[in-house]
Amino acid sequence: MIRLDSGAIEQILKVDMRAPITAIAQEVASNVSTGSVDARVTVKEYTTDRAAAAVTIAHPAGLAIQAKHGALTKAAAAVGLEVRAK
Amino acid sequence: MSKPLAVTPDAERVVVDYLTAALAARAQDVTVGVNVPSAWTQGTKAHVQVGHDGTPVTQYPILASASVRVTCWHASTTTAKALAALCEGLLCSHPGSAQIGSVRSLTGVLPTRDPDTGAQLASVSVRVNLRYAVLA
Numbered sequence: 047m048i049r050l051d052s053g054a055i056e057q058i059l060k061v062d063m064r065a066p067i068t069a070i071a072q073e074v075a076s077n078v079s080t081g082s083v084d085a086r087v088t089v090k091e092y093t094t095d096r097a098a099a100a101v102t103i104a105h106p107a108g109l110a111i112q113a114k115h116g117a118l119t120k121a122a123a124a125v126g127l128e129v130r131a132k
Numbered sequence: 133m134s135k136p137l138a139v140t141p142d143a144e145r146v147v148v149d150y151l152t153a154a155l156a157a158r159a160q161d162v163t164v165g166v167n168v169p170s171a172w173t174q175g176t177k178a179h180v181q182v183g184h185d186g187t188p189v190t191q192y193p194i195l196a197s198a199s200v201r202v203t204c205w206h207a208s209t210t211t212a213k214a215l216a217a218l219c220e221g222l223l224c225s226h227p228g229s230a231q232i233g234s235v236r237s238l239t240g241v242l243p244t245r246d247p248d249t250g251a252q253l254a255s256v257s258v259r260v261n262l263r264y265a266v267l268a
Contacts, residue, residue, distance in 0.1 A: 106247070107247050109242070109244035110244050110245065110246045110247060110248075110253060112242075112244075112255075113201075113203045113242065113244050113246075113253045113254075113255040114168050114181070114203060114246065114253070115168070115183070116183045116185040116199075116201045116257075119185035119186065119199050119201060119257060120185045120186050122186075122188070123185055123186020123187065123188045123199050124186060126188045126189070127188055128188045128189070128197070128199060128238065128259065129199065129238060129239065129257065130238040130239060130257075130259075131237075131238065131239045131240055
């Protein structure tokens with residue numbers, strides 16, 4: 047019989063995976079090109095049922111930069127990630 | 133055993149060709165292309181911009197999953213969003229072809245405004261599963 051140790055699984059997802067997740071998010075952020083717009087790209091860690099991180103173009107034109115040039119989707123694809131709705 | 137020499141089709145080309153025909157068949161008076169219409173004005177015809185944002189998954193020589201973004205430009209946000217939703221539907225109901233295996237939705241309609249031209253934008257993104265073609 048197999049018994050899952052949910053506490054240990056939670057520890058892995060929330061704590062042990064924190065550093066690798068943030069490192070990938072920072073790699074995505076460093077790949078973001080905002081062209082001629084001088085925009086800051088930020089990485090913010092957060093936690094759901096696991097460690098997570100958000101990459102944001104912190105600029106009023108950020109959404110338009112994504113819509114016109116795919117800045118975030120290209121940056122994610124460059125490290126093998128696909129951007130999709132939850 | 134050696135692997136065959138195979139290449140993927142151009143994701144932008146196949147999507148532009150498909151949407152051009154499919155939108156025309158639905159009497160949509162639009163332009164479709166890969167260009168960003170930087171000279172866009174309020175009187176410009178609705179434009180469907182297709183962009184290939186990368187190919188995060190490849191399974192040589194079977195299929196490659198390309199992330200394709202479709203951004204619709206119009207003076208009206210309602211029209212832009214409706215057009216983006218139509219493009220998503222047309223793509224996700226793609227019947228399959230020699231070049232496209234299937235299409236899946238990635239993100240739904242995302243509206244915004246282009247600060248450079250004042251155009252209302254609405255974009256969707258899809259995963260286009262491209263079939264490799266073996267070269268002789």
